[in-house]
Amino acid sequence: MKAGYACQSPEHTLARRQFLGSVAGGFVVGGLGALTNPAVAAALERKQMRVLVMFMSGGLSQLESWDPKPKTDTGGPFRSIPTAVPGMHISELLPQTAVHMDKLSLIRSIDTKNGDHGKGRYQMTFGRNQMPGVAYPHLGAVCAKGLERADNPLPGHIKIGGGSRGTDSAYLGPKYASIGINGKPPANSSRASNLTEDIDILRNKFRQKANERFAQLRRTAETDVYTQSFEQARQLMERRDVFDVEKEPGSEKERYGDSQLGKHCLMARRLLENGIPFVQVSHSNYDTHNENFNFHLEQLGEFDRAFSALVGDLHERGMLETTLVVVMSEFGRTPKINARYGRDHWGKAWSVCVGGAKIQPGAIIGATNANGTEVSERSVEHGDLFHTYLSAVGMESNGSFDIGGRDMPIADPSRGPISELIS
């Protein structure tokens, strides 16, 4: 496919130079400049906002986490405990997180009407229902673009806990697609041992010259993608240390715990601290059709320590006011306990935990009925949550991206943010 860039217009020439010279500028539509509301873009540029998503793969049980119903027919064996917020109780599986609930809030009234893993994951991370032939950008891609800063060469959309390069940025382009890492600096990101730094610099300069010359006459969308990916990789190599949790002092490693999730959360803090706008940490696995209680005991024990350390750390470093924290899953789990002490898929009445950035701390939005089978107050769905996340980091969620002169709604225009949760 031939890109329409051969017009040699000053805009595109400038964009290309920006990209090749400093990676910071977007080459199609640049970062914050992509937002159609310049005032919003300017405000975001002043204050680096970031998003951290903790994705509880498989479907975290709301009854064993944010919306316990002890001593009901669906309550299960775990009790609820008080938190730092008077009147707010969560599961006893989260004692360390309970201490930080004055910095976080709960949305207990989610009805996504879905019990399928793939569709649920899409709903929660793309903010819309999945439809054949229609591609929307992932929350991470939206944030990477909307919160992009010209002075930060690092990639903007990182998923910790698996995967490689994602194809989840749709019309925003590959620059904003996710890069998956596994708790270590990305593979092959160190300079080859037989190259000196000087030789490497010369090599890259030569490559850039050749690239520019080639692009003058034969630039296509495909060559732009290659160039962009290569350049992102090169700059990522320069900042490789950002991904190395071994650089952290022992006290920090101890605080987050020795689990894989602990290391991933510590890495997430390093990435957010270094200005990466969107980081997602995945934790597996909560798809507990069998022995739900034993498995939640194991998984949430690991989560509680790592997550509470991360929230406390962000708070102490003064980063929480600029970092949205979201704990989400593809859905919740059935209130009814099955014959194998399991809980199955349940999208009808479940919860997420949010905090930081412009989220009102210590709030509880919505409610479920006495045994958690239905939403009883303030029903919300994934589209509302998507708007809320973006609003919490100062993006105008009802706005649009300007993609080649075409307005593309950032979030589902038929939904809106949970405004009472935004300060």
Place this chain on the structure above:
Amino acid sequence: MPATMSLDAKLTHVLHEWKHGKPMVACRFDPLGRFLFSSSEDYTLQRWNVDSGEKTAWEAHDSWVRDFAFSPDGQVCISAGCDDRMIFWNTADEKPAPVRTVVAHKGWVRALDVQQGTGLIASGGNDNLVKLWSADGEPVQELAGHANNVYSVFFHPTEDVLLSGDLAGVVNQWEVSTGKLVRSLEAKDLHSYNKGQQVNYGGVRDISLSPDGKVLACTGLHKATNPLGAVNEPLVLLFDWAKGEKIRSQPADGVKGIGWRTKFLADGSEVCGTGGSGGGYLVFFTPGEEKPFHKLKLKDTVRDMALHPKGLLVATTHYDGHIRLCQLTAKKA
């Protein structure tokens, strides 16, 4: 039950179904065989008169009860569970009322046993500890040595020995009088870590000893190809007690689920209560054979099993809200 009836596992049949109406959890007979105690997901305890089936139900714990144990004379019942507590009861009181409540562990109390003769109580919990208590609930000793949740405890009936089994398939042998860890048996076949799902699964769900004291049985599951989806099979591991060496694995021959509990019968054979995705079974083995010699499918999945002190009656708790009593003899003519 006529006294002349003799054990014949192959003729095991359901004698009674007692309905509670809510999913059941644990069950145990008192040592005198008068009562069956059970617990359920509705947070109540039940006491069933074995002869009449009459039920007394009451609420006391803040969570599910996972195990019961009794003083050697049968006069005191101890219940324990997911509220970290042990509650002491007079077994036969018309209206049961707590005699004493003890916060026993930080986290669930998963298992209890009482030492014959001394009445010493052992508990195992989610704090990875085994604890010893006097008969009236005073702390005696903490036994630290497990790196995982303790799933089962078992006093040897004649030796100065307590055994405790954990999630990882470690069975620790303790000298009761000193609290010293004597040895560990490897029941690791009962545990697996699923890398894809990133979960630990299995555990030593029960420990029991053959009547001649020569064979130790550890019960649980194996072949956990999909732990979160309940794809696993029951397994009994037999150990030579004297040597501490595994002598045999006894898979349940195609049955899917978890082996909850194994009891040795008077003739030296074993009965294992299993439940899971394949439904509920009583599976019968002889220690000398790998394969079961008999299986009885029950109406609903099994969650626990208890053997009456006379050895001819087995009780099982079920998800469908029933207790089922199976007689291990021919049907009464």
